[in-house]
Amino acid sequence: MTSSVQSLVEQMLTGSRRALARLISHIENEAPEATEALALLYARTGQAVTIGVTGAPGTGKSCLVTELARFYRQQEKTVGIVAVDPTSPFTGGAVLGDRFRMRDLAGDSGVFIRSMATRGQLGGLARTTFDAMRVLDAAGFDYVIVETVGAGQNEVEIAKVADTTILVEAPGMGDDIQAIKAGILEIADVIAVNKADRPGVQNTVRALKAMLELGHRKRAVSHHGQMMMQDDGGGTIVDDFWMVPVVQTIATQSEGIADLAQAITDHQSYLHESGTQVERDRVRLKNELMQRLQSALLSDLLQKTSAETLNGVLEQLVVRELDPASAVQKLVSV
């Protein structure tokens, strides 16, 4: 069967940007075509360097992504960008504003930018973003960069999909350093303190370094330094031999970009030389497999189970005739 998807994939592989855009739409729409396309593309993925950029709203993520892309373009590398913005929970719509900040990249055929809305699905950010990155990867972009606003679970999710995660901070936001939750520093592979032209930058850098130092020591002690990495169950790898660098940048003046790129390159070398890269890939794929299995098995079961049966069981739970664990046993053994 030479489906329309197959021809889209072929066109994409021969450089059609329109086909590439269409494939990403299928993924966003969670359309059946997406499954077919990914099956055809999967063998070609795993080539690009993937970079996640996250941080609080307005810290300068889009400007930094633009500068990084320009830096890589000067080295004649191609760059695919996925910029994720939140869907309004009230209307289901979204204004996607990152492309506007990346307008300096317009007209460069070595850059492809796609704006995506979270569309509010649970865990959807990780899955659809990851799949969109895969399409860009298979299309042959050397670097695939994804920007997400750091809010709620987003930054943890982004860490699961990118090889190198950059956390963007900015000085002068008062006690924002205090507000950095435990988990967030752990997902950062590189920290960029952007807006280094602003007052208070040294304080921010110092505070971040102190927190990193503390976290590093704690982890080293708890693992007795023997474990290179560990799957914490959430799919994040905690490793003890990478010291997270803190780089100062001024995105609006193209300053510190080479340093940031160097930190990314160093992290990439570390990933490859330590074997962490392979391990991360495995953990990521295992998590994805489990997640997909879960949802497939659940929808399979729900299809086989009538609403009547489900409601009947629920009623039994309500009147304490049956306990939840036994109810599950009963339902899965049908």
Place this chain on the structure above:
Amino acid sequence: MSQRKIRVLIAKPGLDGHDRGAKVIARTLRDAGMEVIYTGLRQTPEMIVEAALQEDVDVIGLSILSGAHMALAPRIIELLHEHDLDDVKVIIGGIIPDSDIEPLKEIGISGVFGPGSSTEKIVEFINEVVTV
């Protein structure tokens, strides 16, 4: 589980002034459940069409106050055709003389909305012309 959303690119070609109107429209469309990609001021037809292609939008909304619509619109339609994007609907808002409306529609502009147009009408129009 398919969840198709109408995607709209809002652009302001030409060199004239502010983008307040474009921003109001962007927010209105978002509130109507659409995904809006806002590209800002001083966009060339080439930039607009390339962005529309990458973003795979259903609609391009142009805000034009400068009177340059008779030059910009045909060029955008031509570029869309070159990129095999004929199914993308183009609408124009701004200061457009009545006598230009018919010629614009003839070259392939789907809708023209003058200064008095209500934003609800634009939402309604988009929902009508885009087949989700």
